[in-house]
Amino acid sequence: MQTVLKQKIAATGNSKSNTGRIGVLLLVLVVIFILSFTLGRYSVPPSQLLQVLGAQILPLEKNWGDTVETVIFQVRLPRILAAIMIGAALSAAGAAYQGMFKNPLVSPDILGASAGAGFGAALGIYFAMSMVGVQIMAFIGGLVAVALTYGISLRIKHDPMLALVLSGIMIGSLFTAAISCIKYIADPYDKLPAITFWLMGSLASINLQDIYMVVTPIMVGMIVLFLLRWRLNVMAMGEEEAQVLGLNTRRLKTIVILCCTLMTAASVSIGGLIGWVGLVIPHLARMIVGPNYRVLLPASILLGGAYLLLVDDMARLLASMEIPLGILTALIGVPFFLYLLLNSKWGWK
Amino acid sequence: MKLKLDNLSCGYGQRKVLENISLEINGGEVIGLLGANGCGKTTLIKSILGLLPTQGGEVLLDGKNIKRWTSAQIARVVGYIPQMHTPPFPFEVLDVVLMGRTAHINPFASPSSKDVKIAEQALEMLNITYLRNRIYTEISGGERQLVLIARALAQEPKILIMDEPTSSLDFGNQIKVLSHVKQLAGLNLAILMSCHFPEHAFLYSNRVVLLNEGRILHSGTPGETITAERLKTLYGVEVEIVSVINRLNKELKVCIPSGYFRPEIDLAQISATERNYALANY
Structure with missing residues (x-):
């Protein structure tokens, strides 16, 4: 009885600590x-930033130049929003796919979304389309x-999940x-060079227009995944088992693929190929809050x-010249992933 | 509730694995499904669960054909316990058991406190409340099997289907799992269980169905159905069935593989190697 009680306390403590952990993550993001x-070539001190932001809602006296406002709202805001989105x-899509494919080594481009988007962009640049056209x-x-x-x-009469992964690899290679x-x-x-740079991934030339363009597909995908997140646990037990437990696996699979593809294609269309985020972050999150998708x-x-x-800030600040974001995410992501594999308790077996 | 298979044929694509399977299971009954590897036990189970389209005949639940039922409709009546497995992610035991509530939870929702309560009751029924917050991938095989049974109970089914629930379990865990199966039949669940050992069928089932070459070879009470002759047809080995009286003065039947040691064999007539083998088996 006592052990049962202890475990009950442990359990409630656990869910509480998970809420706490989500809170900490939110705080870190903020x-x-x-x-x-405030970071960048043109320095904006935090006090000034707060004043400028405050002036948007409160009638504050303006004691700063127009340049400050341009830097904050036209240059940094779109880029910051794009990086967060x-x-x-990519992380939400990676997490969802890892559960659906029962494989912790899956990333959002497993079905060819990034390769396809890269091809579309390369074709757009080749035909000298406008920036919006390329996107x-x-x-x-x-x-x-x-x-x-x-x-x-x-059309492959075989294990449907394996069929998906295999055809994804084929289509990806083709593109x-x-x-x-x-x-x-x-x-x-x-x-x-334009194609090459585009493929390296960068948020340097993001403007508010780009944000307006991708906010709908990304938010729709993310909200639907968020609502369905508990069912991803059931899916991670394997398709047949999930179906026997009462899940319409075919429908869920289609919805998840649709959401992840909308999010990934929209992300790639304005940021280029940014790898490793969708693979590494779900792992890190699993180590922090556990595998239950409700919090994961x-x-x-x-x-x-x-x-x-954070990585995009580094891309802006580390060198006198902007470093392509896709290169940095790989340079940071791969060693970090190896570190996780070698040194910590895995979030998976 | 009653599960009835009426002249069921099933298999993969064009290939027929089973034909003319008719069978009835009522609440409170445990039916043991015996047959060699590859005889179609798993195929039959998949067809009943709706994972494989049937090729002919009907699966009826209380007289209703379930062919057009959604997976959620089936899951609210039929619970399934797979062979032991390991998922790739270290879920907590309670989270695994809660997955049994899938068919009762709205697609956009997560389990409520009521669902948690039902899952906890299922754990309690199997005496594994202590596993509640353990990591499913880190507990023993026997415990994991009990967790899967708890998950099926959390579905609040009327019928339980088990596919070799004791395969890959050690002796003690096999007995523990099977005694829980018997206890569940006492709750008026109808249970269909495929198993490897005829002895388990003797001990834990009310009726047995012998599957051989795509058909039912025989079905009936274990005592009259499991004979040495039929086991030879099923598994291709010689078996002696021996009655023993246990300390509660109950007659139990045990199957003993007899190898070459058969009365009709004259040991003098066979080769030295065969004789050694026969004696070793004795």
């Missing part, structure tokens, strides 16, 4: 969010690649080859947003 406004979206092409490219993957997997093909024929002085998904979202914002 702190990095505020700090990010993309980091959160739309990238978004469509991501959707088309995943639609192909999904369509092909339905990667197509990207190389476009690079090969592209003008080497003008378009080839929100934790991944908060942690992913904070992480990518």
Whole structure:
């Protein structure tokens, strides 16, 4: 009886500490969010930042130049928002896929979304489309690649999850080859570098227009995943078992793929290829709050947003020249992932 | 509630594995399903659960054909206990048991305190409340099997289907799991259990169904159904069935593989190797 009581206390303590942990993650995100406004070539002291932000709602006397407002609202705000949204979206998609495929080594581009988006963008740049045109092409490219993957997997009479992963790898490779093909024929002085830089991933030229464009697909995907998050636990037990437990696995699978693809394609379309976030962050989140998607998904979202914002700040500040974000996320993500594998209690077996 | 299979045929794609399977299970009964590896026990179970489309005949729950039922509708009546397995993520035991509530929870919701209560009752029924906050992937195989039974109970089903629930368990855990199965039948659940050992069928089932070459070879009470001859047809080995009286003065039947040691074999007539083998088996 006493042990039972002790465990009950432990259990409630556990769920409470998880709420606390989510709170800490939220706080970390908010702190990095505020700090990010002050960091940069043009320095904005925190006190001034608070005044400028405060002036948006309160009638404060304006004792700063227009440049400060431009830097805060036109330059840094869109970039900060984009980093948070993309980091959160890729991490949520990665976490959802890892459960659905019962495999902790899966990332959001497993079904070819990134390769497809990269191909769309490369094609857009090759045909000298406007920035918006390139973004739309990238978004469509991501959707088309995943639609192909999904369509092909339905025709494979075999383990449906394995069929999805296999056709995803095939379609991804196909689009990667197509990207190389476009690079090969592209003008080497003008378009080839543009394609190469785009593929490296960067948030340097994000403006508010870009944010308006991707906020809907990202938010729709994220909210639907958030609402369905408990069911992802059941899905992680395997498709057949989930179905026997009463889950409409086919429908859930389609919805999850749709949400993840919307989020990933939208992210890639404005930020380029940003790897490793969607693989590393869900792991880190699992170590902090455990594998239950009820808390794992929100934790991944908060942690992913904070992480990518921090890395993007580093991309802006570390060198005199902007470092492509995709390179930094890999340079930081891979050693960090190896560290997790070697040194800590895994969030999975 | 009554589960009835009426002339069921099932298999994969065009390939027929089982034909003309008719069978009835009522609340409070444990039916043991015996047959060699690959005889179609798992295929039959998958077809009943709706994981495989049936090729002919009907699965009826209280007289209603469940062919068009959704997975949630089936899950509210039929609980399933798979063979022991390990999921890739270290869920807490309570979270695993709560998954049994899936069919009762609105798609956009998480389990409520009422669901937690039902899951806790299921743990209590199997005397494993102490596992509540343990990590499912870190407990023993026997405990994990009991957790899976608790999860099926949290579904509040009328029918339980078990696919070799004791495979890969040690001797003690096999007995523990099976005694819980008997206890559950006492709660008026109808239980269909495939098993490897004829002795388990003797001890824990009211009726047995012998599957052989895609058909039911025989079904009935364990005592009259499990004979040495039928076991030879099923498994291709010689078996002696021996009656023993236990200390409660109850007659129990035990199967003993007899190898070459058969009365009709004249030890003088067989080769030296065979003789050694026969003696070793004796």
